[in-house]
Amino acid sequence: MTGSTALALTTTGLKKSYGRQVALAGLDLEVPAGVVYGFLGPNGAGKTTTMRLLTGLIRADSGSISLLGQKFDGSQNHLLYDVGALIEAPSLYPHLSARDNLIVFGAAGKKVSRARVDELLELVGLRDRAADRVSKYSMGMKQRLGIAVAMLNDPKLLLLDEPANGLDPSGIVALRDTMKALAASGKTVFISSHILPEVQQMADIVGIVAAGRLVVQGPLDELLARQALVRVKVLPAETAAAFAVLSKLAGDGRVEVTYPDAAWLVARIAADKATEVNRALAQAGIYASGIEAGSDLESLFLQLTAPPVPPPSQSRPGAIPGWNSGVAS
């Protein structure tokens, strides 16, 4: 990827099957150090299997893993001393308090001081409830504690599987800030998530996986630039004429009528050409009642992982591709 950049995590040709079911079909990842890496994919794409392999919970059928520059096949426990992980739901002792959970887990692997436990309770906002039993916690509080457990050993590489699950808005903001701060301090954060807008706000680099293979990987900005869109709303009677104008600008096959009743058209065209689109429509005597420009991870995700979108004539009323007008490129 970036030849001279140190890599915190790499996988090469990673394969894993459960019986006849192929979970990973040759996964190649390159995660540079000091970034937040968004690891995305639909259900069953192999994300959790990847996490399990990276933490030595399961063993690969073939392929290799390198953690923090050292080869890892699951047997080198000490390499995980610098790795923290939250895999699937937070796994905790329900009868213990948050503090006792951290103390107990802190005795496994790399030993952790009591000061670090207190520091993490403060960081995840559980200091005031640190003595309460975890069984009394809400899902969001358990998630916070799970993240604290992952961060116990001050890891250089943090692997988080759906970390925003169950968090309230303030928790999500705090998570985002913490992850960014960790990356800024040189640590690497590898986040698997379905909450794409969250990843979009957090990640520097994303890798999208589908059917056990990497579909695309690269800096988020570059990937989003490929996914630029201009969306235009015109009168229903003017849809055909607007379609012709947009096709001329964007090229054949790059314009979709997404909602015929309301006459929204989507042109896959650089977002900074929105003014040009508006001008061309006006010159054709079509006055748009709405125009939006942007690009978003969700569209990219759907484009790369979902089946092809049917042509305009077969569009299903109400089927709107992913769009987040709040995110401008």
Add this chain to the structure above:
Amino acid sequence: MSLAIAGVRKFRTRSATIVSLIIAVILVGLLLVLEGVGYRNVSADRSVDTSSIVWILSFPGAFDGVLEFTYLFLGIIGLIYVATAAGSEWSWGTLKVAVARGQSRWKYTVATFASLAIILLIGMLITFGAGLIAVVIGAAIAGLPLGNPFDPAVLARILLELARCWIALTGLTSLGYAVAMVAKSQMAGIGTVIGFFIVSIIGPSLLPDFVREIFKYMPFNISGDAIGIQGPPGSGATNAVDPTLALVIIVAWLVGCLAVASISVQRTEITG
């Protein structure tokens, strides 16, 4: 070591720990108090042999009686408890967290059992102590003299028997631990252990002599012999296997069960 101490921290406040202990204490205590009640009811009838009750409600015999009850009830309750504790490491996903933190799997398996063995030791001492209190109550109800509980020679012997009882309990419960760890399930551990217990008790009466010989060395049978409890004088109760040999065999069971559990955890894929 710190892992085992952390293990004690995680087990000591668990409701299964407290409930198991309460059940053991109540059963042992109740049985001894009932001995006192029973004696009071039948003591006037000269045709009833009350020597075993007198033995158990007065020292030094009371020490052996209480220890036997402690072993009996804690053995069964402890097996279920240990299988539950081991299974929950899988069902709660806490083993997964420890492994993902770089903890050696086999060390974690052994250390977790060491924590449970410490919990068993504490539970055994509490149950034994509660049993002694119940003896005092039972003797008072029965109107029997307590005898001398402070004979140094007897106390030294009882301390040794307590140590053997603890080893026997850890050896016995390691079976439930191994089954639960291999099966990755509390219920599998508990179910197998109960099934094994029933077979161990019923099996010998249904099977040919040479198979019956083998049953003598199974955990449920051999662990009792390992304690070397002295029964009431003239009761004719003898151990099927020499206590020292039984102790060696129960330790072998312990090591074997821990080895099976450790190898299984070491090799298995953690997907839950």
